[in-house]
Amino acid sequence: MITLISKNNFNVLINEKTGKWFSFDYVTNNCVIKNITNKKLKELFCNYDEFKEYLSELKNSNEPVNTKLIDMNYLILHVSDVCNMNCKYCYATDNLIDNNSNKMTSDTMIKSILKFYKGNDFYVLFHGREPLTNYDNILKTLEYFKDKKNIHFILQTNGLLLDDNKMKQLRKYGVIINVSIDGINDNNNVLRINNTKIDYTRIILDKIVKYKINPIIIVHKNNYKDLVKITNFLTKNGITSASYNFLWPTSESTELSSYVVPQELLIKEMKNVFNNSIKDNKFIFKERDLYLLYGRILKRDIYNYMCNTSPCGAGKNCLSIYKEGQIYPCTMVNCQKENYLGEITDNTRDILNKKVILKTRDIKKIKECSTCPIRIFCRGGGCSGFIYNLTKDINAKSLYCDYYYEMIIYIMQSIYKMSNKKFFINN
Ligand SMILES: C[S@@+](CC[C@H](N)C(=O)[O-])C[C@H]1O[C@@H](n2cnc3c(N)ncnc32)[C@H](O)[C@@H]1O
Ligand code: SF4
Numbered sequence: 259m260i261t262l263i264s265k266n267n268f269n270v271l272i273n274e275k276t277g278k279w280f281s282f283d284y285v286t287n288n289c290v291i292k293n294i295t296n297k298k299l300k301e302l303f304c305n306y307d308e309f310k311e312y313l314s315e316l317k318n319s320n321e322p323v324n325t326k327l328i329d330m331n332y333l334i335l336h337v338s339d340v341c342n343m344n345c346k347y348c349y350a351t352d353n354l355i356d357n358n359s360n361k362m363t364s365d366t367m368i369k370s371i372l373k374f375y376k377g378n379d380f381y382v383l384f385h386g387r388e389p390l391t392n393y394d395n396i397l398k399t400l401e402y403f404k405d406k407k408n409i410h411f412i413l414q415t416n417g418l419l420l421d422d423n424k425m426k427q428l429r430k431y432g433v434i435i436n437v438s439i440d441g442i443n444d445n446n447n448v449l450r451i452n453n454t455k456i457d458y459t460r461i462i463l464d465k466i467v468k469y470k471i472n473p474i475i476i477v478h479k480n481n482y483k484d485l486v487k488i489t490n491f492l493t494k495n496g497i498t499s500a501s502y503n504f505l506w507p508t509s510e511s512t513e514l515s516s517y518v519v520p521q522e523l524l525i526k527e528m529k530n531v532f533n534n535s536i537k538d539n540k541f542i543f544k545e546r547d548l549y550l551l552y553g554r555i556l557k558r559d560i561y562n563y564m565c566n567t568s569p570c571g572a573g574k575n576c577l578s579i580y581k582e583g584q585i586y587p588c589t590m591v592n593c594q595k596e597n598y599l600g601e602i603t604d605n606t607r608d609i610l611n612k613k614v615i616l617k618t619r620d621i622k623k624i625k626e627c628s629t630c631p632i633r634i635f636c637r638g639g640g641c642s643g644f645i646y647n648l649t650k651d652i653n654a655k656s657l658y659c660d661y662y663y664e665m666i667i668y669i670m671q672s673i674y675k676m677s678n679k680k681f682f683i684n685n
């Protein structure tokens with residue numbers, strides 16, 4: 259099906275099935291016309307003859323092939339239920355008692371990896387509340403697998419316990435480190451500082467700059483206006499990649515809704531981040547989601563991110579292991595009965611085949627998405643786990659739908675402008 263979207267005299271024709279799109283500037287009224295016919299195009303555009311040859315390329319394009327989301331290759335280990343911070347927005351299960359029973363043993367870490375690693379490229383993410391509260395067991399696990407060069411370890415940390423010695427050891431094992439922080443001043447970090455008496459922002463920023471770590475920033479009302487400033491600060495300090503993830507309230511913490519950035523303001527700021535990040539069609543700063551969205555739109559690399567897609571990779575190519583070896587499809591739904599997949603001692607096929615609620619989010623069953631002309635690029639408006647935890651409806655519309663719709667059309671228009679061509683068709 260070919261759909262025309264015309265917005266502010268930018269026109270894009272999209273093959274909804276294949277993600278091939280064709281664009282040009284022409285003065286028209288804003289509209290969305292599904293199943294557009296050649297007759298209608300001739301009526302709308304007097305220059306039809308100039309571009310008609312592109313239409314057969316658009317119609318006859320191939321569907322993108324899914325080669326990425328095939329194997330189970332991503333394991334999230336919830337190695338500790340303990341955290342040395344108390345962020346106001348934290349969705350991760352909270353345990354205030356810092357003892358060994360709240361931490362995963364190195365034996366469980368190793369058994370979990372051995373169960374699912376089949377010799378191909380494999381990713382292990384140390385996660386939890388704060389994984390570095392269980393550093394010794396992480397270290398034992400890294401040592402155990404030191405000769406398996408295609409097991410890639412990632413650490414997601416709040417950074418407070420990172421120091422020179424740990425950095426040296428983690429780097430020796432090739433661990434990729436992501437540190438969470440929400441910006442460059444205390445106001446930006448208000449949802450993370452939450453009663454912390456220490457000089458949090460300075461301490462973490464110093465480490466990010468010193469160790470050249472890519473930060474993960476949760477975007478909310480107290481930092482969205484500073485996103486370009488944050489981008490410039492990072493670039494100036496030699497950090498050219500970061501994730502700007504959006505805040506998600508949960509059904510238990512709906513007061514967080516007041517920190518969600520209104521869509522039109524978020525769109526405006528993220529457009530600025532995009533413009534500030536790309537020069538001559540090359541990213542000088544890679545904000546992960548924009549960068550991946552751009553790849554989906556331009557190169558039809560539709561399956562480049564297992565999270566932002568419905569159905570997502572959870573429970574199929576990604577599993578989350580809770581501290582005693584209980585298995586869930588993703589860290590977002592740890593400890594939920596309706597998402598329990600089994601134990602690491604169970605049969606692998608049974609674990610992967612078990613039908614749980616998180617696996618059932620499906621773009622075809624989401625009312626708004628099922629007919630959305632850009633759904634092939636957006637794929638459902640973000641993380642299925644966050645959407646489920648907020649609404650308890652697995653096929654609910656995303657809180658960030660307007661953002662994705664606007665941003666995708668904007669990225670198409672930017673690609674068109676950067677091409678300097680009268681007519682542009684993507685790869
Ligand atoms: C739960 S933490 C665990 C790892 C570590 N303690 C940390 O803070 O990075 C993982 C990530 O989830 C993010 N996060 C927590 N609650 C969130 C929420 N309600 N919405 C969006 N992101 C959230 C955190 O900022 C962090 O980047
Ligand atoms: S540091 Fe991470 S785990 Fe700890 S409270 Fe904050 S977001 Fe949650």
Ligand code: SF4
Nearest residue numbers: 627630633636639659
């Ligand atoms: S979330 Fe919104 S923009 Fe994305 S596919 Fe669904 S309807 Fe379209």
